[in-house]
Amino acid sequence: MKIFFVSDIHGSVKCFRKLVNAGKFYGADVLIMGGDLAGKQLVPIIARGSTSSARFNGADFSFETSGEIAEFERRASELGAYTLRTDPAFVEQLAADQELVEQTLRKLILERTEEWVALAAQRLSGSGIRLLIGLGNDDFAEMIPYLDSGAVSYAPDGLLELGDFNLVSLGWSNTTPWHTNRECTEEVLAEKLTVVHESADPSRTIFNIHVPPYDCGLDFAPRLDDSLQIQLEGGQPDMIPVGSTAVADSIAAYQPLLSLHGHIHEGRGSTRNGRTLVVNPGSEYDQGSLLGALIEVRPGKVKRCQLIAG
Amino acid sequence: MATTQGAHPTGEQQVFARRSSGLVRAASTTDASLVNIYVATFPIMVSFLLGIVLPFYGGANLYLTLLIAGVVAMPILITYAVASSIMRRSGGDYVFISRLLHPAVGFAANFVLVAFQIVFLTSSGYYFCLWCLSPLFRLLGVYAASPSLINFANTLVHPLSIFIVSEIFVIGFGLIFIFRSTRSILKIFRYTLPLSLIGLLAFAIGLLMHSTSSLHSNFNTYIQGASGVRNATAVAAASAKANGFSLLPFSLGATVLAITWPSFSLPYYLGSAYFAGEVRAGRRVQLLAGPVTALIGLAGSLILIALSLGRLGSGFLGSIAAADPSKLGLGGAPTYMEVAAGSTGNIVLGVLILIGFGSWLIPTVPMSLLIMTRCMLGWSMDRVAPDALSRVSSRTNSPYVSVIVVTVMSAVISWFWAYTSVFTVVVGAFGQVITLGIGCLAASLIPFKQKDLYATSPIAGYLGRLPKLTIIAALGVLGALLIVLNFARDPSSGVDVNTSPVMFWVSLGMFPAGVAIYYLSGAIRRRQGIELGLAFREIPPE
Numbered sequence: 032m033k034i035f036f037v038s039d040i041h042g043s044v045k046c047f048r049k050l051v052n053a054g055k056f057y058g059a060d061v062l063i064m065g066g067d068l069a070g071k072q073l074v075p076i077i078a079r080g081s082t083s084s085a086r087f088n089g090a091d092f093s094f095e096t097s098g099e100i101a102e103f104e105r106r107a108s109e110l111g112a113y114t115l116r117t118d119p120a121f122v123e124q125l126a127a128d129q130e131l132v133e134q135t136l137r138k139l140i141l142e143r144t145e146e147w148v149a150l151a152a153q154r155l156s157g158s159g160i161r162l163l164i165g166l167g168n169d170d171f172a173e174m175i176p177y178l179d180s181g182a183v184s185y186a187p188d189g190l191l192e193l194g195d196f197n198l199v200s201l202g203w204s205n206t207t208p209w210h211t212n213r214e215c216t217e218e219v220l221a222e223k224l225t226v227v228h229e230s231a232d233p234s235r236t237i238f239n240i241h242v243p244p245y246d247c248g249l250d251f252a253p254r255l256d257d258s259l260q261i262q263l264e265g266g267q268p269d270m271i272p273v274g275s276t277a278v279a280d281s282i283a284a285y286q287p288l289l290s291l292h293g294h295i296h297e298g299r300g301s302t303r304n305g306r307t308l309v310v311n312p313g314s315e316y317d318q319g320s321l322l323g324a325l326i327e328v329r330p331g332k333v334k335r336c337q338l339i340a341g
Numbered sequence: 342m343a344t345t346q347g348a349h350p351t352g353e354q355q356v357f358a359r360r361s362s363g364l365v366r367a368a369s370t371t372d373a374s375l376v377n378i379y380v381a382t383f384p385i386m387v388s389f390l391l392g393i394v395l396p397f398y399g400g401a402n403l404y405l406t407l408l409i410a411g412v413v414a415m416p417i418l419i420t421y422a423v424a425s426s427i428m429r430r431s432g433g434d435y436v437f438i439s440r441l442l443h444p445a446v447g448f449a450a451n452f453v454l455v456a457f458q459i460v461f462l463t464s465s466g467y468y469f470c471l472w473c474l475s476p477l478f479r480l481l482g483v484y485a486a487s488p489s490l491i492n493f494a495n496t497l498v499h500p501l502s503i504f505i506v507s508e509i510f511v512i513g514f515g516l517i518f519i520f521r522s523t524r525s526i527l528k529i530f531r532y533t534l535p536l537s538l539i540g541l542l543a544f545a546i547g548l549l550m551h552s553t554s555s556l557h558s559n560f561n562t563y564i565q566g567a568s569g570v571r572n573a574t575a576v577a578a579a580s581a582k583a584n585g586f587s588l589l590p591f592s593l594g595a596t597v598l599a600i601t602w603p604s605f606s607l608p609y610y611l612g613s614a615y616f617a618g619e620v621r622a623g624r625r626v627q628l629l630a631g632p633v634t635a636l637i638g639l640a641g642s643l644i645l646i647a648l649s650l651g652r653l654g655s656g657f658l659g660s661i662a663a664a665d666p667s668k669l670g671l672g673g674a675p676t677y678m679e680v681a682a683g684s685t686g687n688i689v690l691g692v693l694i695l696i697g698f699g700s701w702l703i704p705t706v707p708m709s710l711l712i713m714t715r716c717m718l719g720w721s722m723d724r725v726a727p728d729a730l731s732r733v734s735s736r737t738n739s740p741y742v743s744v745i746v747v748t749v750m751s752a753v754i755s756w757f758w759a760y761t762s763v764f765t766v767v768v769g770a771f772g773q774v775i776t777l778g779i780g781c782l783a784a785s786l787i788p789f790k791q792k793d794l795y796a797t798s799p800i801a802g803y804l805g806r807l808p809k810l811t812i813i814a815a816l817g818v819l820g821a822l823l824i825v826l827n828f829a830r831d832p833s834s835g836v837d838v839n840t841s842p843v844m845f846w847v848s849l850g851m852f853p854a855g856v857a858i859y860y861l862s863g864a865i866r867r868r869q870g871i872e873l874g875l876a877f878r879e880i881p882p883e
Contacts, residue, residue: 041361045793049880056880071364073357086355090799106793109882125357132357169361209362248738253365260366265527265707266377272738296363300722302733318428318794320440321880327870337871338722340440341880 032194035059037323038241038293039167039314042070042111042143049321049341051151054160056341057325061193062160063186065293066167066202066241067314068147068174069140070111073132075122076100087112111316113139137171144177152181163191166202167241167293168213186239189226195330197231199287204242204294205275208255221277233306234331236287243274243292244282248302249311250274250295270297282307289326289333301336308333315340377610377631379534380708382701383638384541384678386606387645388472389766391677393833394599395655396581396663400592401599403646409596410603411639413823415632416816417608417777422631423810424784427798428791434780435719439877441783441790447877448725449855450779455716456851457772462709463751464766465702466507467758470497473699474506475672476679480695483566484688491567498672504759508752514706515748518714522737526707533700540697544645544678547685547694548652556653556684563683568670574657580668581660588656601831603642604824605770608777610635649677653684714743723876725862763844765835771828771848778821785814 035053040046047068054062076085076094083094087107094100104114113136125132151162164178165186178185186200201223204214215223220242243250253261253268262269273295282290282304290309292298299313299322312324321341327334358364394401428437434454439447475497482490496502517526548556557574564573589595610631649658658677666674675683678698682691718740721731732742757763788795788808795801795808802809828834829845838845863873 045882048882052882053880057875069359069361071359071361073359075355075357077355088797088799090797090801091355103797106797109793110797122355129360133359136357136359169359204362207362209360209364211360211362246738248733251738255365258366259364264524265530265704266380267527267711269524269527294362300718300731318791319882325875335870337724337875339875340436340877 032061032196032328033057033059034061034063034237034326034328035323036063036065036239036291036310036326037312037321038065038291039067039296039316040064040111040321041067041169041314041316042113042140043109043316043319044111044143044147045109045319046111046316046321047147048150050323051154051162053321053323053341054155054158054162057339059325060160062162063198063239063291064162064164065239065291066165067169067293068144068164068167069170070113070136070143071169072112073125073136073139074107074112074114075125076103076114076116077122078116078118083116085114108143109319113143115139137173141173141177144174148177148180148183151183155182158182163193163198163239165200165239165241166213168202168204168207168211170202171212188223190231193237195235196288196328197236198239199231199236200239202241205273205277207273208259217275217277220275221280224277224281231287233286234288236285237328238282238287238290238292238307240278240290240292242278242294243298243311244279244290244304244309245274245276246272247274247279247304247309249292249298249300249309252295252297279304282309288331289328291324299338301338308336310336310338312338377634378638378641379530379537379701380704381606381610381635381638382705383606383642384537384645384698384701385468386603387642387649388676388678389602389605390599390642390646391649391658392662392674394602395659396586397833398595398599399587399589401595402591403599403650404643405596406599407603407639407642407646410600410607411635413600413820414604414607414635416813416820417781418610418632418635420781420784420810420814420817421777423798423800423813424780424787425631426800427787427794427810434776435716436877438779438783440879441786442779444723444874444877445856445859446779448720448859449852450776451716451720452855452858453772453851454776455713457769457848458709458713459747459750459754460764460769461705461766461773462713462747463507463511463754463758464764464769465705466510466755467503469510469699469702470503470506471673472676472678473695473702476675476682477692477695477699479567480563480679480682480688480691483563483683484691486566494567495672500759504756507755507759510706511748511751511755514710515744515751518707518710518744519734519739519741520737522739523711526710529707530704533703537697537700540678540694540700541641541645543685543690543693543697544681545648547681547687547690548648551652551685553652553654553657555686557657559686560680560684562686564669564671567683570668570670573669574660576668577664578656578660580664581662584663584665586659586663588659598827598831600824601767601827601834604774604827605766607635607639608774608821608824610638645677649681653677653680710744710747713747714740717743717746724866724871724873725859763835765833767828767831767834768836768844768848771825771834771836772851774821774824774828775852778818778825781814781817781821785811785818 035057074085074087076083085092107114162183163186175185188201191198205217206214250272251270252273254271286306290307292311296314298311301310310324312322315322323339326336390403435447435451438450475494478490478494561573564570662674682694685691717730720726729742734741788810828836829838831837832840835841836844836848866873
């Protein structure tokens with residue numbers, strides 16, 4: 032079975048379309064999206080009389096025509112942003128109310144998710160290629176009903192049969208400095224993972240756990256101070272392990288054939304933990320680049336694994 | 342659609358973010374810039390200007406040489422800063438060039454960078470021994486009136502001593518990297534960076550607190566204490582004159598030719614723009630960090646030269662550099678820092694100057710190790726190089742196989758530094774400038790190959806029908822080409838086509854060798870069922 036695994040596309044329309052096309056491009060049997068489908072930023076396009084303006088990526092834009100606005104919306108969405116045509120009064124409300132920002136973004140995320148799944152279902156129809164979408168810590172439960180349509184299906188927390196294999200998914204992370212939707216303590220993560228140990232054959236088991244194992248080399252992220260500013264050491268970002276100890280313990284104890292992770296965008300790579308091949312393809316969604324891992328497996332063996340930047 | 346610079350006229354907040362992971366504030370630009378200046382080691386560059394250009398490039402104006410080199414390097418620096426802010430270079434030039442040009446070109450350019458970086462890496466131990474350790478023991482010996490310390494200082498310029506010190510440098514850092522971690526070798530900067538800055542302060546104080554004649558008199562006393570040679574100033578002047586040295590009138594040709602020496606340092610003030618967060622509010626500030634840091638380095642170099650020439654005199658410094666060192670009873674020509682240390686007449690200032698100067702030589706080793714091992718990791722991850730190169734220690738997460746490979750190669754190259762004269766720091770720069778030129782060529786294509794990224798970046802804009810980035814990048818390619826051509830025609834560079842043809846052609850041949858390795862590796866991987874070309878082939882997004 033040929034798997035194409037990606038994670039953390041965070042609202043990038045370009046990355047999602049690439050993911051849908053990746054099946055045919057790489058000859059993959061199954062596409063697995065390891066979570067964090069939802070994007071992060073809301074870009075208001077503010078109308079003032081006959082002109083509109085927006086700020087994105089540190090640059091200011093002004094628009095004279097609706098065609099210009101549409102082109103900007105397309106470009107921003109390609110890179111993961113959600114645009115909203117609005118007026119100065121609503122922007123003031125957003126500035127004063129973080130909860131309103133959350134609600135507004137959630138609505139836009141759900142709309143985009145629905146569009147994406149419809150597109151994927153249409154394109155994958157009759158191709159024999161499946162797309163499994165798991166959640167990540169930046170996603171939220173209300174997205175789940177939108178993730179099942181045709182060849183697209185939700186990869187729920189727990190076990191899922193995948194041909195000759197068992198896919199064990201867990202769309203949660205350990206605690207982060209951002210207090211996101213789907214994070215919990217290491218103890219709770221360990222509890223969620225114990226279900227796995229009782230039910231599956233390791234040589235046919237593939238983990239699809241959003242957070243990578245602690246200190247595996249694929250979980251290094253910049254150290255931050257209390258204001259979330261990147262800290263440097265010797266002029267370089269001071270990289271520290273931030274993965275999950277519960278996931279590390281689970282892999283060490285259970286030794287699945289393959290363990291797929293995301294979450295840490297900078298942690299691109301693959302490594303071995305005993306018999307388990309551990310993979311994190313990383314993420315560069317904000318450049319419209321789809322980082323992934325092309326993996327061929329047979330029961331008891333990972334035949335090949337190649338990291339790609341598609 | 343128009344892109345404008347600066348804050349929005351109404352000052353309203355324009356981007357809103359959810360509570361989501363990964364949204365961070367960019368690293369402090371000041372912190373990054375300070376280390377960038379340190380890593381680019383401008384006082385070392387000044388040592389070459391005063392030790393080689395002043396005596397041997399008759400009529401060269403050092404200030405103008407620096408400014409011309411700065412003008413040539415600036416488009417390269419701006420291109421890299423802009424390109425890095427648009428396309429993150431987390432994987433280094435390799436990823437950046439592979440995506441925009443071709444994976445074979447990306448690998449070859451990176452292979453060249455690694456091959457020449459090793460020359461830089463191994464130069465540190467060599468110069469640390471000659472320019473810091475030996476003068477330091479000589480200075481201590483003079484003040485302690487200890488012949489054994491002075492003898493030890495003289496011993497340190499012998500090839501065997503240089504080789505041993507170089508090996509300690511290379512293997513020591515390699516072992517720290519393997520058994521401690523990447524963080525540990527970067528932590529060394531916490532101690533060496535302040536020392537290097539204190540050294541510069543001591544240098545300035547030492548020169549400013551005495552008149553020129555007093556400095557010369559102190560230097561005479563220092564040399565007399567070190568070797569017994571009386572009136573070293575006059576002896577050096579006579580020897581330099583016999584060697585053909587004199588202060589010639591201004592020559593534009595010599596001034597331009599001399600850009601060889603600043604060009605091994607100025608184009609490398611890169612790096613600080615890499616740490617942009619995902620919501621990039623402050624990218625314009627970061628955009629400036631690299632080029633502005635280079636300007637600070639340039640200004641620092643000009644100040645060091647002005648202080649040296651103004652207080653010690655160009656005739657004095659030129660004769661000391663041009664004189665036969667044995668006439669002064671020394672094993673090698675003293676650097677401007679040793680001259681200053683000896684001329685202050687103060688042991689505390691002298692020791693601080695020399696330790697500080699030595700500290701400027703240290704960052705090259707860990708930074709080169711990091712760059713080279715990261716490149717090798719990238720090659721291995723993309724299956725161009727053997728998988729073993731990406732093996733990491735389970736205890737320290739260090740890529741120990743890559744580190745061992747680099748350390749062993751460095752240990753061998755160190756022998757060449759100690760026992761032959763085949764390498765100069767310019768040889769190290771030669772291939773790297775080629776890589777920078779290819780990087781600029783790749784960056785010139787961003788507006789065409791990454792239209793959305795370019796259109797939504799803070800520097801998007803056109804002059805006529807040409808994107809601004811493409812114009813700057815084209816100037817960067819031209820700058821890199823000028824530097825390479827200057828290296829190739831300068832007899833002092835060690836890589837010129839006439840007097841060092843073997844080194845020139847070997848250096849130039851590294852690029853096609855890299856392309857050949859890529860395709861050879863591709864053929865081997867294909868037999869294993871892996872298609873190398875897939876690593877960077879873009880999936881159609883439509």
